[in-house]
Amino acid sequence: MEGLSKSPEDMNAYQESLKIKRDNYSALESAELRGEQRGIEIGAEQEKREMAREMLAGGEPLEKIARYSKLSITEIQALV
Template sequence: MNAYQESLKIKRDNYSALESAELRGEQRGQKQGIEIGAEQEKREMARELKKEGLSIDLIARTTKLSVEEIQTLI
């Protein structure tokens, strides 16, 4: 009976560890996705501001992108 109880405990511990790891992975993935989306949004905003004729320096200060990166945008 003790061996059975111990095996159940091990099984539950392993399951709990796996669930925790999956949750941490999902949270990391969501955070990375948000960061990537924010960078894409900055580039799109910089592209639009550049089309409107705003200065590169002003766009760089507004979007926190580098001047070099803004210059490469179409």
């Protein structure tokens, strides 16, 4: 079983390759989570704007739409 033992240099290289793989995996997971969070934020913004459009179409006052949608009056006026 002489061929199975590794030199210290080989072990260090192996450990370094494992570290790189773990770091890459971690970076990818982090990027995926950021992308998912960004998608959720974009979706929430779209929902706010859709709600504001519906309220505008229903004749609701701008102040009420702003209060419920959390959009500014300027943002609401831009939807028209």
